[in-house]
Amino acid sequence: MDLNYTPEELAFRDEVRAFLDETLTDDIRAKVRGHGQLTKADMEGWHAALNARGWLAPTWPKEWGGCEWNAVQRHIFEEECAMADAPRVVPFGLTMLGPVLMKYGTREQCERYLPRILSGEDWWCQGYSEPGAGSDLASLRTRAVREGDHYIVNGQKTWTTLGHFANRIFCLVRTDPDAKPQEGISFLLIDMDSPGVEIRPIILLDGTHEVNEVFFDNVKVPVENLVGEENRGWTYAKYLLMHERTGIAGVGFSRAGLAMVRRMARAEMHKGQPLLENPHFAARLAQVEIDLMAMATTNLRIVSQAAAGQAPGVESSMLKIKGTVIRQEINDLARRAAGPYALPFPSEGLEGVNEPPIGPEDAGPVAAQYFNNRKLSIFGGSNEIQRNIIAKVKLGGGR
Amino acid sequence: MNFELTEERRMLQDTLRRFLSDRYDSATRNAIMAAPEGMSAEIWSALADLGVIGALFSEPDGGYGGEGFDIAVVFEELGRAGVVEPFLDTAVLGGGLLAALGDERQRALLAEVIEGRLHLALAHYEPGSRYDMERVATTATAEGDAVVLTGAKAVVVNAEAAGHLIVSARESGAVDDPGGISLFLVPPGSKGLTLRGYPLISGGRAAEVTLEGVRVPASARLGAAGEGLAALRRALARANVALAAETLGAMETAVELTREYLLTRHQFGRPIGSFQALQHRFADLLIELEQARSAVINAAGQLDAPADERDRQISAARNLIGRAGRLVAEESIQMHGGIGMTQEYDLAHFARRIIMADHRFGDTDWHLERFIELSAA
Numbered sequence: 047m048d049l050n051y052t053p054e055e056l057a058f059r060d061e062v063r064a065f066l067d068e069t070l071t072d073d074i075r076a077k078v079r080g081h082g083q084l085t086k087a088d089m090e091g092w093h094a095a096l097n098a099r100g101w102l103a104p105t106w107p108k109e110w111g112g113c114e115w116n117a118v119q120r121h122i123f124e125e126e127c128a129m130a131d132a133p134r135v136v137p138f139g140l141t142m143l144g145p146v147l148m149k150y151g152t153r154e155q156c157e158r159y160l161p162r163i164l165s166g167e168d169w170w171c172q173g174y175s176e177p178g179a180g181s182d183l184a185s186l187r188t189r190a191v192r193e194g195d196h197y198i199v200n201g202q203k204t205w206t207t208l209g210h211f212a213n214r215i216f217c218l219v220r221t222d223p224d225a226k227p228q229e230g231i232s233f234l235l236i237d238m239d240s241p242g243v244e245i246r247p248i249i250l251l252d253g254t255h256e257v258n259e260v261f262f263d264n265v266k267v268p269v270e271n272l273v274g275e276e277n278r279g280w281t282y283a284k285y286l287l288m289h290e291r292t293g294i295a296g297v298g299f300s301r302a303g304l305a306m307v308r309r310m311a312r313a314e315m316h317k318g319q320p321l322l323e324n325p326h327f328a329a330r331l332a333q334v335e336i337d338l339m340a341m342a343t344t345n346l347r348i349v350s351q352a353a354a355g356q357a358p359g360v361e362s363s364m365l366k367i368k369g370t371v372i373r374q375e376i377n378d379l380a381r382r383a384a385g386p387y388a389l390p391f392p393s394e395g396l397e398g399v400n401e402p403p404i405g406p407e408d409a410g411p412v413a414a415q416y417f418n419n420r421k422l423s424i425f426g427g428s429n430e431i432q433r434n435i436i437a438k439v440k441l442g443g444g445r
Numbered sequence: 446m447n448f449e450l451t452e453e454r455r456m457l458q459d460t461l462r463r464f465l466s467d468r469y470d471s472a473t474r475n476a477i478m479a480a481p482e483g484m485s486a487e488i489w490s491a492l493a494d495l496g497v498i499g500a501l502f503s504e505p506d507g508g509y510g511g512e513g514f515d516i517a518v519v520f521e522e523l524g525r526a527g528v529v530e531p532f533l534d535t536a537v538l539g540g541g542l543l544a545a546l547g548d549e550r551q552r553a554l555l556a557e558v559i560e561g562r563l564h565l566a567l568a569h570y571e572p573g574s575r576y577d578m579e580r581v582a583t584t585a586t587a588e589g590d591a592v593v594l595t596g597a598k599a600v601v602v603n604a605e606a607a608g609h610l611i612v613s614a615r616e617s618g619a620v621d622d623p624g625g626i627s628l629f630l631v632p633p634g635s636k637g638l639t640l641r642g643y644p645l646i647s648g649g650r651a652a653e654v655t656l657e658g659v660r661v662p663a664s665a666r667l668g669a670a671g672e673g674l675a676a677l678r679r680a681l682a683r684a685n686v687a688l689a690a691e692t693l694g695a696m697e698t699a700v701e702l703t704r705e706y707l708l709t710r711h712q713f714g715r716p717i718g719s720f721q722a723l724q725h726r727f728a729d730l731l732i733e734l735e736q737a738r739s740a741v742i743n744a745a746g747q748l749d750a751p752a753d754e755r756d757r758q759i760s761a762a763r764n765l766i767g768r769a770g771r772l773v774a775e776e777s778i779q780m781h782g783g784i785g786m787t788q789e790y791d792l793a794h795f796a797r798r799i800i801m802a803d804h805r806f807g808d809t810d811w812h813l814e815r816f817i818e819l820s821a822a
């Protein structure tokens with residue numbers, strides 16, 4: 047047991063810091079702090095910068111252009127990026143589809159798609175959820191019928207994050223309607239430009255457009271776009287979800303969030319004193335920090351086990367719940383710290399180039415961010431579903 | 446003891462509920478929120494004609510109510526329907542201060558308020574004051590027959606629509622001195638007065654107000670010089686009852702939407718309301734809702750108590766509703782899943798109303814602190 051970084055790990059951290067110092071512009075950092083204002087070009091720019099440095103795919107094998115970093119390196123990297131207000135790397139190609147293709151795809155599929163993920167030529171989105179199939183994903187109904195060397199796809203996906211930026215979507219589709227729900231699902235790669243694909247925006251409660259509905263009307267998909275075997279898609283989907291949940295603890299985001307709350311509360315005055323010195327506020331802040339300190343170590347314990355070849359099961363569900371609850375609590379503290387200045391809605395009209403922000407610098411986006419991050423406990427398997435998983439494993443469903 | 450509403454208040458409640466369910470559906474509200482004024486003049490005058498504003502004033506002031514329970518009944522209904530029009534700012538705060546402090550000429554404005562022809566806004570809190578009532582840095586300096594106002598006011602709700610701003614300013618004393626604060630009626634076109642307007646995340650509009658040597662006649666002063674704080678405290682107590690009741694109404698709607706959704710949304714071949722993990726949490730929401738209802742009753746019923754006891758009850762209500770409201774808003778969204786996150790679905794609006802109420806006239810912690818102080822006194 048040793049909680050300190052080794053000299054090599056410290057050197058790695060310095061290397062990451064230097065890179066971030068050099069690469070991240072103030073403009074991008076400010077946008078990341080200022081919630082939801084990153085453009086597609088901003089995200090692509092950051093993606094390209096990481097790719098140029100060879101740091102885009104921390105978990106991928108070197109063979110495919112990855113870093114093969116160990117758990118501690120990945121942790122250091124994520125934390126430094128979050129603390130430096132770096133944009134989040136869009137995960138759909140890199141951490142979701144990539145690993146599935148490497149494990150279950152053909153050599154041709156890997157050669158075709160993996161380099162395009164790294165280069166940014168392909169922007170993937172995730173077509174799992176449907177209006178009737180959320181937590182009960184296996185009840186999905188989007189239908190794919192084989193006709194010669196094509197599938198004909200009909201149906202609807204929803205909540206498709208950043209689908210409006212994507213040129214490709216990986217979908218779970220039903221290929222055998224007569225089998226048990228989990229046994230009739232296939233994993234299909236679909237070109238968003240195909241005739242019959244239509245995308246419509248969904249606006250979230252903070253006014254942002256990040257998710258979409260995607261409709262499929264007799265869309266022709268070549269058979270070679272099937273990943274793995276027909277009707278085995280559920281297995282691949284679960285494998286992907288496991289990857290989706292790594293990094294879900296969001297330790298770096300929470301640390302960055304706490305730093306911001308502290309900065310706000312130092313500047314905000316309450317009865318002539320900094321809010322940070324107010325016992326009620328200080329107690330709330332300390333409580334979250336205490337939880338985060340323990341969770342950061344839980345995270346490292348679990349991730350390093352996973353690296354040693356032990357699959358994170360129940361533990362990743364635990365991290366998902368604790369990590370999201372802590373992040374949401376920090377968002378709640380940020381809105382409290384802003385006081386009355388949480389009320390103004392930073393709509394586009396206000397972001398005029400020369401207009402100073404309304405109220406203190408950090409206050410503008412905090413309410414919107416608070417509302418937006420209610421999603422953290424809903425997506426990626428809701429926190430209720432995670433609890434069901436934990437209980438089922440440990441109690442066997444009570445049977 | 447009697448927990449029944451009077452016949453008159455029940456009628457008011459029925460009329461208001463019927464009107465709002467006919468005329469204030471989500472499409473109407475969304476259109477109002479998208480409009481540049483952030484409110485509907487038509488709805489405003491229709492509600493004034495129904496007597497909604499009159500219910501907030503006593504008979505001597507030209508109304509037919511004005512007690513704590515009148516405020517609570519009206520605002521609970523406004524909250525249930527998610528109304529964004531600034532009744533609280535124009536009638537309870539602005540009208541309340543005119544009624545309490547105005548001379549005959551100033552009180553003449555009350556009729557216009559009650560008839561729905563005049564908007565008001567209270568410009569009191571400042572960029573550095575957070576929720577502190579007595580912290581006023583804006584100055585009022587006498588110059589002959591005039592008074593010159595200089596300072597800045599933060600998040601002044603309804604400022605752009607107001608026919609008069611009620612501006613607090615310090616005539617003497619240190620920045621946090623309870624004495625020395627006066628209130629002035631300031632017309633919006635005054636020289637040296639600037640508004641920077643913006644929408645609020647929960648609906649409605651506010652402005653940053655800057656006063657650079659704004660000259661008003663001494664007759665613009667409301668009440669005696671330097672003695673504004675007691676009236677402000679009372680007006681804010683009434684506003685807190687209104688806000689608490691409005692939030693209660695919004696919580697009722699959020700819980701009802703959640704109840705319906707738990708019964709109709711199916712996953713795993715059954716209604717999600719059949720999962721015990723959700724049933725218990727839904728039961729908790731109902732418990733907290735009744736707690737909130739009682740807290741509003743406690744506060745409304747003590748509105749005429751001596752100031753410290755009144756404010757202790759007010760702070761108890763706002764603290765409890767801050768906690769219960771957060772639970773209701775967050776749990777309602779969570780139990781809806783993705784749908785609860787969307788602009789289009791009504792719950793979003795109610796969740797925003799509930800949470801953002803915690804950012805006016807003191808938040809959950811501010812009221813806890815004041816409750817502790819007043820309990821020790």
Ligand SMILES: Cc1cc2nc3c(=O)[nH]c(=O)nc-3n(C[C@H](O)[C@H](O)[C@H](O)COP(=O)(O)OP(=O)(O)OC[C@H]3O[C@@H](n4cnc5c(N)ncnc54)[C@H](O)[C@@H]3O)c2cc1C
Pocket residue numbers: 171172173174175177179180181182204205206207208257421424425426427428429430431434710712713717720722723779780781782783784786
């Ligand atoms: C912002 C956002 C982005 C998203 N991005 C994507 C994306 O890119 N791609 C994609 O495919 N999906 C995406 N999703 C969808 C997300 O995965 C689903 O919202 C999630 O699976 C929940 O499904 P649902 O919304 O249909 O809620 P439901 O499944 O209807 O759940 C409603 C409520 O019931 C609870 N519940 C359901 N079943 C049980 C049970 N058995 N026991 C106890 N409680 C239960 C849930 O926890 C929830 O509280 C996104 C969602 C959001 C909000």
